Amino acid sequence: MIKGPSITDMVLAIDCVTYDLCFLMGLLSILFKIGFLMVAALALALWAYVLDVYVAKYLEAREVGD
Amino acid sequence: MVFLFPELNIFEEIALIIGIILTLIGVFCDVIGSIGMVRFPNFFVRLHAATVGTIGGAVYPLFGVTLMSLALNYLGVIRYFIATGAFLTAIAIVLTAPVGSHALARAAHRSKTVPVEPKVCDFLREDERLIEE
Numbered sequence: 001m002i003k004g005p006s007i008t009d010m011v012l013a014i015d016c017v018t019y020d021l022c023f024l025m026g027l028l029s030i031l032f033k034i035g036f037l038m039v040a041a042l043a044l045a046l047w048a049y050v051l052d053v054y055v056a057k058y059l060e061a062r063e064v065g066d
Numbered sequence: 067m068v069f070l071f072p073e074l075n076i077f078e079e080i081a082l083i084i085g086i087i088l089t090l091i092g093v094f095c096d097v098i099g100s101i102g103m104v105r106f107p108n109f110f111v112r113l114h115a116a117t118v119g120t121i122g123g124a125v126y127p128l129f130g131v132t133l134m135s136l137a138l139n140y141l142g143v144i145r146y147f148i149a150t151g152a153f154l155t156a157i158a159i160v161l162t163a164p165v166g167s168h169a170l171a172r173a174a175h176r177s178k179t180v181p182v183e184p185k186v187c188d189f190l191r192e193d194e195r196l197i198e199e
Contacts, residue, residue: 008109008174012116015166016103019124019159020096026131026152027089035144038151045158052166056173 011055018048074137082137088130095122109180113171120163128156 022041029037074082099119106112135141135148174180175190182188 006109006174006180008170008180009112011170012109012113012167013103015163016099016116016119019120019163022155022159023092023124023127023131026128026148026155029148029151030131030135030138030141033141033144035147035151038148038155042151042155042158045155046162049158049162049166052162052170056166056169059173059177059179 007055008059011051015048015052018044074139078137078139081133085130085132085134085137088126088133092123092127092130095119095126099123107184108182109174110171110182113167117163117167120159120167125156125159128152128159132156 022045025037025041025044029035096119099115099122102115102118103112106115129152131152132149135145135152138145141148175182182191
């Protein structure tokens with residue numbers, strides 16, 4: 001995740017770790033009886049999608065706009 | 067019928083067993099995806115292993131977490147909260163993860179930052195060359 005061969009490999013590794021962390025948060029919320037961990041998991045999944053789209057747009061157009 | 071969990075009724079027991087099976091499928095797909103991420107030689111092949119680890123390793127276990135939290139009745143009212151959150155997270159990952167990986171692959175191929183090195187043929191590059199001529 002730190003030193004991929006290119007920048008897209010790093011983004012891909014961050015995506016995989018984030019989605020698996022969502023699932024781990026679900027199991028921990030069952031184990032510890034804390035309901036609010038699932039809200040954090042939903043925010044984390046959407047954050048990974050935003051990272052994907054922004055990196056793709058920067059690589060293709062060399063600017064980060066709206 | 068032998069009851070494995072005697073404090074639950076039959077529907078909760080079926081949901082709990084299906085949730086545990088989905089979680090074990092997720093563990094298997096995660097191991098396969100991580101082996102592929104290390105061993106594959108190319109970015110575009112590595113994307114396939116990452117998608118196996120995403121859909122098989124995060125979406126199926128989140129549906130399993132939904133069924134498990136609906137089945138375990140010692141959680142009280144919190145179990146409806148956990149089930150709704152896990153279901154919404156699974157739907158969000160199903161909708162957004164293929165879009166993100168497709169955008170990443172398209173940007174990496176068009177901006178030429180990743181070499182398509184061990185390849186058989188690259189029809190997209192040949193088509194771009196034909197359009198330029």
